[in-house]
Amino acid sequence: MDSKNADHTETIHRADTGTDKHGETVAETRIHESRMEAALLEEKPYAWRKSFLKLYACIFVGYLCSATNGFDANTFGGLSAIPSFVNFFGITASNQGLVAALYVIGNVAGSFFAGPCADQYGRKIGMAIGSGICIIGAILQAAGQNLATLMAGRFVLGMGAVLVQTAGPSYVVEMAYPKYRGQLTGGFQTCFFLGTIVSTWLEYGLNYCDTTSSFVWRIPLAVQGLPSILVLIFVWFIPESPRWYIGRDQLEKAREILVKYHGDGNRDSQVVAVELEEMIEVISISGSDQRFWDFAPLFSTRSARYRTFLVTCIAWFGQLDLPPTSYYLPLMAKTAGITSVQTQLLLNALQTPIMMVAALCGLRFVEKLGRRKLLMFSSAGMSASVIVITACTANQAGKPAVGGTGVAFLYVFLVVFAFAWTPMQSLYPSEVLPFNTRAKGLAYMNFMVNCVNILNTYVPPVAITNSGWRFYILYIVWDAFGVVVIYFFFVETKGRNLEEIDQIFESDHPVKASFETKMALTKEDGTIKVVDHE
16 A cells, blocks of 8 residues: 555664565665654654744753752752751751651652642643742742751652652653654653752852851752742743643644644644544543543553553662662762762762763664663663672772772763663653553652652661661662563553554553564655565
């Protein structure tokens, strides 16, 4: 069948030219069984056209939601190394873990209404409400005069952060152009480092101020509200997710957004036509997203349970990989013989730009290597890095050089982790979850992530005190186990539109189905013929 309408994405494994049985010169491209992939082969969109630049600006507003979470991740870890902050609030070894974990506890509490909020009121409003709550939390912390206020601020900030962490990636993946969905959605979690870079380097610079004034640590606490303020300003100037409009039976609004941002103003765009057709086929206007209390569809069918299992794996393997370095890196450096506060803060600050560069590099391979290969490579590298860290920790007593090697391999671990797991933590769950359960599924993932974080915040200090370096063996085994789970259970999602991914999970063997391909033959006259690939 000649198909100038055949629609497909950019997953090109092999391309060559030859002559078919009619003597026509053709280009052969192996593609997934996806209408969108063939449509993209036909339209060949330019990545920097004007409509895309507008789309990228809209998506960046969603990225700021990730930066919100990034501000906290390193802020408290850095402040815990500043004596004036520790002394003012009376933070001790006995309460430091609780103060650090309250942000995570707030995340857990907010997870129960984060999904319903983004479903009921839209992705934009979900981001706005979460940002407003984050601003309140930042004010409480920055203005706090006692430990109770600081702890309340961290809890409130955590509640707001989970709302934006649910609505933000939902918005990004649903607005992203199909051809660049991997890079654009993976970029969400990468922008986590925008927050961490600003917070850590701000703390590092302020520490050189020769003053006992509290502004040295109040400014970093206040700046945590900056990305939330920016979201509240700009969220009113971006469109709502077209998939959310489809779910509300508002087809024309969805069409207008897709034509403007995906079709470059062309109402006859094949990509837009396929997107609308598949959204209408898959998205239910009476789905569970219409019922704020209904989380059952996350577990009600075999395919739903499979998706939820994959989301759970992303949460556990992406978080329980090493003790949280952002909180404990200054302590680890001190153990290695690095006692200077400035040096500890510098080490804490350096990890964020290094990880951001690694994550940006990883984005380049999301579509080339696929999700599975990237994750398996990363988990294997993480396990190998932890082996070295464990060996150094076991033998560093009285040997600063050995301790320094351990800290160096900690950075190797962070690079390998950020290369794949940072972009995948937002990309993969957003892809495998269908529209009607995406927001609730991402809220569930945030719930799981933060349950793991609570475990990984409280347990390591006690376990390391009691068992020393042997505790790190847990992480070696866990990271290696992740490689096995990814190989046998993770489906490959590259090369398909969001709605087309649903077909994979209806198969009896989802992993095998995710690799099935066909051959697209591009003829001299520009038409495309899709045939079964032998």
